[in-house]
Amino acid sequence: MATLKDISVELGLSVATVSRALNGFPEVGAKTRSRVQDAAARLGYRPNRSAQRLATGRSGVVGMIVKLRADMSADQTFFDVLTTLTAELAARDLDLVLSVDQGDDPVAPYARMLERDLLDGFVLNAPATGDPRPGFLMARGVPFVMHGQADPAPGYAFFGIDNTAVSVDSVGLLASLGHARIALINGEPRFAFAAEREAGFRAAMTAEARAVPAAFIADGPPTESTGYTLALSWLSGRAGPRPTAILCATTPVAAGVLRAARDLGLSVPRDLSVVAHDDALPNIRPAHFNPALTVTHAPLRDACAPLAEMLIDHLNGAPAARLQTVKRAGLIVRASTGPVPKGEEHPWQIP
Amino acid sequence: MATLKDISVELGLSVATVSRALNGFPEVGAKTRSRVQDAAARLGYRPNRSAQRLATGRSGVVGMIVKLRADMSADQTFFDVLTTLTAELAARDLDLVLSVDQGDDPVAPYARMLERDLLDGFVLNAPATGDPRPGFLMARGVPFVMHGQADPAPGYAFFGIDNTAVSVDSVGLLASLGHARIALINGEPRFAFAAEREAGFRAAMTAEARAVPAAFIADGPPTESTGYTLALSWLSGRAGPRPTAILCATTPVAAGVLRAARDLGLSVPRDLSVVAHDDALPNIRPAHFNPALTVTHAPLRDACAPLAEMLIDHLNGAPAARLQTVKRAGLIVRASTGPVPKGEEHPWQIP
DNA sequence: CCGATTTCTCAAAACGTTTTGAATTCTTTT
DNA sequence: AAAAGAATTCAAAACGTTTTGAGAAATCGG
Missing domain, CATH: 1.10.260.40 (lambda repressor-like DNA-binding domains)
Known part of the structure; x- marks a missing residue:
């Protein structure tokens, strides 16, 4: 050497x-x-890394923690972000240490990693409403960037998309097509993004003077079966007049909705319009759905380079307030949305 | 500080x-x-880690690589091992860096990590038959331990179970109960453990003078649906005389087999005996299956402490030949195995 | 061509540990 | 009580970088 x-x-x-x-x-x-x-x-x-680190006082290593579900599975989207982020950080001479956690305490794994004191900072993912991690890390002066946003006006560095706008834009499109009964299959409510999407949805519907019964705002894991099950029950008409459009949190959910419609002999977009938010996971192509899916589009991987950049700036002393980016998702209209069916233009009646 | x-x-x-x-x-x-x-x-x-590392020339970090499937999901069992291993290594002052990979070249991610030269060594998982990774790493003089065994008489450090014995012991138990038509649902054949299990199965069946038609040795992902689908087709009798016993690669597979038997109105163990290998994943309890499942039992997590210990010894210069352990799985007889049904004692006829 | 800048280069200190080889202290033996 | 030996401790070097504070060389204006 x-x-x-x-x-x-x-x-x-x-x-x-x-x-x-x-x-x-x-x-x-x-x-x-x-x-x-x-x-x-x-x-x-x-x-020689070790020598560099000794001289600079930095370890060159940042951490990230995966939260496992009870069944030991991890979030589908997590690995997509992880691989890209690893590469982006490596290109900037940072190593990413991954730790897995299955406990209840959200901050414990961070405390553990800090104790091993190998780390210069963290990347936080999957922000929850009232997430305790930012406060914990800020109190200790540990630099971090968050993928997403746990608080309305955070004092920390983050990169996220405008989830309110995701709902507002989707509702706007559907309303312009005449839809009045729009249902929402949202992400799990503990996640901040889902709370924002729901708030945006309610606000937009209210702005259109369309009330939404509680039964037509539901949530679940971002899977095909969630979409299938919910759509099946809604479209059967048991819960009240059928929605003419459904907003989906993810593209797999939309796939389930499409299957439910097919099974019920409903045609999309003639009888039902479907819009989803598309995280642009590499193995799911909403453009190839049948019909091609109308989406709000915001690749998760696009966050990785900015996150890496921000984290480095932050480690170099840039104040967090300067390292905050909210990106707006694009609206891509394809074939799964169309005009409201004749005679179905009336909104739900709230008892 | x-x-x-x-x-x-x-x-x-x-x-x-x-x-x-x-x-x-x-x-x-x-x-x-x-x-x-x-x-x-x-x-x-x-x-101060950096100072220690500079002085000792060691980084105190070892690496592990997850191979993602095409659908971006990871092996169910992987995280169980990962969490335990992380803890065991941390207890010995080693940090584990995890990297994910989705490419085709099995050694490329190792080469990439070596280039970043942060690592003292690797833990290899999921050995395949003809696995190129040991050769690659040994050629470069990089220390590693393998969880499992890719070669019959490896020149590297490893900890694994005797997969031949797993099959031999299971077949032995069933043969002693009079079973002659035993089918095997194996792991995917690219994995070394599956090859060993199949070899052991064939050897044991041959020793009992029971030939097995090709149709009754099958494989698939270690899931409930694999077990369900295969058992359903076998037990329907379409592929030839029904097996009276089925060996399963994992407990989820066995769960699928049990469900198939139930759906066909077959009683376990009266009409069918079921044995599985049990990796002892924390969220699956074969003792609580209905009926309680007879298994060969070898907790994957039990490998973690030995692996950590071996890796440290290896890093400290212990020769690989001394760091090789094969553990024998225990046979736990529960309620899913019983005597062969009357009149079903005859083996398959191979045309 | 001289002094004043500006541009470039250098030797040495610093980072915090481990390890080497020698020196000191304590214990035992004669 | 002196010599030998064992048990401790020490100062200094080493690891390979970054950073500091100065010094040397080049460039400039007059």
């Missing part, structure tokens, strides 16, 4: 200059820099 | 002595050692 000193004796320079040359410091001459870079490449120099 | 020097000035000792005292070196006096330990506790001393 070649060291800085090896390069320095090779070129008759000091290690200080070699270090600066390789780290892109401005005060080193262009000619010297390229000589150093050549030598480094030629000798196969690779910086 | 208190350092060694802080302690040394506090006590009027040298840092060398303090270091030795804390690291349990034998040449430090008992009185001095306890004084040092007291002071360390009092000052809240915590060793």
Whole structure:
């Protein structure tokens, strides 16, 4: 293993200059820099992490924690984010340590990892309403960035999408097509994104002067069977007049809704319009659904590069208030949405 | 943060002595050692990892890689092992870095992690037949331990169970109950454990002079539906005379088999005996199946402490040949096995 | 061509530990 | 009581980087 000193004796320079040359410091001459870079490449120099870390006081490692469900399974979407994030961080010379947790206490695994004190910071995922993790970490002065947003006006760094707008835009599209009875299959309510989506949905429906009975706002795990089960019960008409449109939290949920409609002999979009939010997981293509699915579109992986960037800035001392981004999801209209069926334009009556 | 020097000035000792005292070196006096330990506790001393690593040349971090399936899901059993292993390693001052991979090349993710050169070694899981990873890592002199065994007489460290014996013992039990037509629902054949189980099964059946038609040795993902589907087709009698006993690779598979028997109005163990191998996942209790399931029993988590211990020994220079353990699974006879039904004692006829 | 900048380079200190080789103290033996 | 030996302890070097504070070389204006 070649060291800085090896390069320095090779070129008759000091290690200080070699270090600066390789780290892109401005005060080193262009000619010297390229000589150093050549030598480094030629000798196969690779910086010794441990030495860098000792000198800088940083470990170069950030942590992330997966919360396992009771059945030991993990969130479908988690790994998609994880792989991309790992790559983005690696490209910036940070390593990601993953820890799994199955306990009840949301902060305990973070405390445990901090104790091992290997970490410079954290990436938080799956923010919940009233999430205790930001407070815990901020109280200890531990840098972190959150994928999503647990609080309305957070004092921490985060990158998320505008979940209120997701609902508002979807409802707006459907309302413009004349729909009045729109139902919502939401994410599990403990997650902050689901709370925001529901709030947006209610606000938008109220703005259209359409009340929604409690029975037509439901939630569940983001699976096909959730969509199938709920849609089947709604479309059978037992819970009251059928919705003419259904908003789905995820594309697998929408797949279930489409199957339920098919099983009941309903045609989409003639009898029913379906809109979903699309996290753009690599193995699910709503454009290839039958019919092609109208979605709000916001790839989860798109968050990874900004999150990595923010975390680094944060570690370098940037104040959290500057590291907050909310992205707006795009609305992609495909074939699963159409005009409200004739004679079905009336809203639900709330008793 | 208190350092060694802080302690040394506090006590009027040298840092060398303090270091030795804390690291349990034998040449430090008992009185001095306890004084040092007291002071360390009092000052809240915590060793600086980076400094330790620089001095020892070790990173204190080992890696593990999850292979994701095409649908981005991970192996059910993986997380069980992962959590326990993380804890066992942490207890020995090692951190575990997890990386996820979805590519085709089995060694590429290892090469990538080595390049980041943060790691002292690896834990390998899910050995496949002809697994290229051991060769790759050994060629580079990278220490690792394998959970399981990819080769008959490996030159590397591993901890696994005797999968041949799993089949032999199960067949032995059933044969002693008079069963002659025993079918096997195995794990996916690319995994080494499945190959061993099948070999053991064939050998044991041959030893009992019972031939098994190809149709009655099948495999699939370790799920309930795999068991259900295969058992349903076998027990319907379409593929030939019904088996009187079924060996299952996992307990979820056995659950599917039991359901199939129930759906067909067959009683277990009167009409059909069922044996499974039990990995002892925390959320599945074969003792509470109906009927309680006869199993070969080998908790996956039991491998974690030995694996951690072996890896540390290996990192400290112990030769791999000494770090090889094969454990024999226990046979637990419960209520899902019974004597062969009257008149069903004859084996399959191979055309 | 001289002094004043500016640009570049250097030697040395620092980071906190482990390890080496020698020096000191304590114990035993003669 | 001195010598030998064992048991402790010590100072210093080493690990490979980053960073500091100065110094040397190059460039500039006059």
